[in-house]
Amino acid sequence: MRNKGISALVCAGLMSGTAVLAGISPAAAAAPTAQAAAAAPVVEDVRAQLEKIPGMTVVSVTQKEGYPFYNLTFAQPVDHKRPWKGTFTQRLTLWHKAADKPTVRYTGGYTLASGTTQITRLLDANQVSIEHRYFAESRPKGAAGDDWSKMTVWQEASDENRIVKALRTIEKGKWIGTGASKGGMTTAYLERHYPDALDAVVAFVAPNDANNRDDSTYERFFKTVGTKECRDALNAVQREMLVRRAALLPKFEADAVKNGDTFEETLGTTDRAYEFAVLDQVWNFWQSGTAADCPTVPDAKKVSDDELYEWSKGHGFSVYQDETLGTNGTGPYYRQAATQLGWADLKFKHLKGVRHYPDIYQPNSVLPAAMRGSYSNKAIADVDRWVKTRGQRMMFVYGQNDPWSAEQFTPSRHDSYSYVVPGSNHGAQIAKLPEPEQSQAVATIKRWAGVK
Structure with a gap:
């Protein structure tokens, strides 16, 4: 079972190597830096583009490190197979630097994560963070919110595909998907069901329980x-x-x-x-x-x-x-x-x-x-097979001493890779890989993102 005490939310954000985004004070907002002032036209331009996207609402705009940071909601079908049956609002954020930079799509797999991922820092990228359906405020209202049959791998992948597709009209560079733990799993699921949504995936400490009846790998661990x-x-x-x-x-x-x-x-x-x-x-x-x-x-x-x-x-x-x-x-x-x-x-x-x-x-x-519900391994077994045989440009990073890293995804031979950080736990990071693996992983990610 997951360590709820440490908090699954922390595992999804902090463990992915994020740095918490500090909130901006009213005083700072009133006296923007020269860099922030220079970015002001971008705020208006991007906001206008966001507001033209059907279903997208700009809740607020602040500044982060001189660039606009948008708090957004997006109208999603409760059931993507029956979109006429009703919608809910899904929370997300966009940290925009430039339309021609890479964009990192990030999910912690839980509530809306407030950190900047290590991949975003590495690539000096834009970042889109998404709250998982049925968590916190991204849950349908009324009876639909109590219908847990719509809390599935495919439904969330469909949510994220719609968001990526909508924001690609603004962010024109390469898109890299990332996340840790459940966020890493969610990223792999998006790639399996919508392989054209992202250009590459970097998933950290993502468990892969393809056969729930066989836990011998955990026992050996x-x-x-x-x-x-x-x-x-x-x-x-x-x-x-x-x-x-x-x-x-x-x-x-x-x-x-x-x-x-x-x-x-x-x-x-x-x-x-x-x-x-x-x-x-x-x-x-x-x-x-x-x-x-x-x-x-x-x-x-x-x-x-x-x-x-x-x-x-x-x-x-x-x-x-x-x-x-x-x-x-x-x-x-x-x-x-x-x-x-x-x-x-x-x-x-x-x-x-x-x-x-x-x-x-x-x-x-x-x-x-x-x-409570009944288990079926159909969805995860399907993802496991697809990643092994058809996945492209996928990277998995695991911790040697992390229980969650015991059952891993096996990447295909299609420009895909797996790394294990020696002695690391659920906070495994590329920066802790030994050489030459660290340099190889960084070079691969930059190549995927089109960054030198």
């Missing part, structure tokens, strides 16, 4: 990641958290009261929520940490209850609560995982005899009843 000493210590801590459940559950319940956490609509009880958080511990340790954190792992048999609990809270023990799992939180991700994206159904052999809920570790467990 946890048997080989790091050192044996670190793996054994982590497993011992995880087991001890369940062995000492009677002593530690009251601490968990006290934290829940203090933080205002409830579990009735999703996991059901504090006991179930506690076990679910424990099951996620080792995964989350490697997702966000590194081997350098291994010396901090305590001796599970010797530490006190307080020491064990406090260390765990800082190293992977992530609480899943009602408040962040419904329609306005990360719930839409888990709906997708339950129905199309798949999940890692780990065996947890080292926890035999101390688990109360053997079937709890799956996405439907953290969803309100109305959002």
Whole structure:
């Protein structure tokens, strides 16, 4: 399961190597720099072009680093197969520098990301950021918003294809798609269903669960990641958290009261929520940490209850609560995982005899009843085959010690590549690749973008 505590939203934005876009103050807006003033005609010209696009609304315009930054909405069909059935507004932003520069289309796969991607910086490009359908404000109103059957890989790919097609009338350079984690997956799905939308794809730490029934790759990962000493210590801590459940559950319940956490609509009880958080511990340790954190792992048999609990809270023990799992939180991700994206159904052999809920570790467990669904691997298996055989100009970057990088996309031989950053976690970046791979990857991206 994804580490909700670190936040799927952070994984989608920060983990892709973004730098947060600082908001502009009213004072700064009143006194623009010379560079910003020089860009003012571009603001008016591009705004006029945006307002001519059917369904596009310019919500606001600010300045970022001397260039106009547009907050936009775009009218999308709730169902692209039946567009007459109704529409919703999807949020996006455009950071415009020049029409002849490359444009990076970015999605975090969740809510509207506010960062500048490493690919945008590398190419000095324009950037279009898109909020995924059914997340935050990009969700249909009324009954349509509760129809989760329209929360699919193909429907979102169709959303993004329409946006790219519309904005290509303004941004004339090459278009590069990027994203990390679920954003990387979403980028690959767009490329599969609309291969003419983008000119190339660079996806970071994008999981590819093409066969949800076979999680042997994940099992092998946890048997080989790091050192044996670190793996054994982590497993011992995880087991001890369940062995000492009677002593530690009251601490968990006290934290829940203090933080205002409830579990009735999703996991059901504090006991179930506690076990679910424990099951996620080792995964989350490697997702966000590194081997350098291994010396901090305590001796599970010797530490006190307080020491064990406090260390765990800082190293992977992530609480899943009602408040962040419904329609306005990360719930839409888990709906997708339950129905199309798949999940890692780990065996947890080292926890035999101390688990109360053997079937709890799956996405439907953290969803309100109305959002739960049945799984089909048809969509993801199709993408997997296409990427392997027909994908062109696709690059995948993974982290060696990242659990999400265990099941990877395999690129085709059509000008496509895969790189693994040694020792890296879910924040793998091209800048951390060793030479000559780093230079090769950069050169490829620049070639795709038509930039020297």
